[in-house]
Amino acid sequence: MNITLHVIDDDDRSRKLAADVLASQGFRVHASGTAAEAQAQLLAHGADLVLLDIQLPDSDGFALIGWIQTQPTLRDVPVVALTASVMPAYRGRIEECGFAGYIAKPLTSVRQFVQTVCGHLPATLQAQVPPHLLPPAATR
Numbered sequence: 771m772n773i774t775l776h777v778i779d780d781d782d783r784s785r786k787l788a789a790d791v792l793a794s795q796g797f798r799v800h801a802s803g804t805a806a807e808a809q810a811q812l813l814a815h816g817a818d819l820v821l822l823d824i825q826l827p828d829s830d831g832f833a834l835i836g837w838i839q840t841q842p843t844l845r846d847v848p849v850v851a852l853t854a855s856v857m858p859a860y861r862g863r864i865e866e867c868g869f870a871g872y873i874a875k876p877l878t879s880v881r882q883f884v885q886t887v888c889g890h891l892p893a894t895l896q897a898q899v900p901p902h903l904l905p906p907a908a909t910r
Contacts, residue, residue: 771898772798773818774799775800775817775818775887776799776808776815777792777802777852778805778808778822778831779803779823787877788877788883791884792887800817805833808822809837812838812841813841816847818891818892818895819849820847820848822834823875824851825853825855831851831853832867835867835868848870849869850886852873853873854876871890885906888904889904889905
């Protein structure tokens with residue numbers, strides 16, 4: 771597969787788990803622990819999809835998605851919130867800010883996590899994904 775994902779999470783274990791799971795499925799994965807690091811890596815490497823934690827040490831996911839949306843090479847990249855904060859108020863703000871969706875932490879099912887990520891990929895990229903990695907509604 772020629773699909774690049776970027777995982778942004780300040781928790782080392784969560785970031786490593788998400789990145790390792792996705793890399794094991796054949797995705798090219800970049801990972802960052804801060805907003806500043808993510809900005810530099812996203813500009814340098816781009817991404818086809820971003821997984822973004824809401825709580826970061828130097829900013830928050832809401833500010834970072836706003837920045838992503840202003841970048842000509844990134845503005846059309848789907849961004850999925852990767853967060854332990856899934857209270858109704860956060861879900862509403864996640865939708866309002868333009869996130870494609872959210873994935874609740876902690877990750878409890880590797881298969882569901884991978885399928886959810888793949889389900890948020892643009893349709894043109896889903897064509898590159900093996901059917902078993904796609905969510906049931908997105909299979910070809």
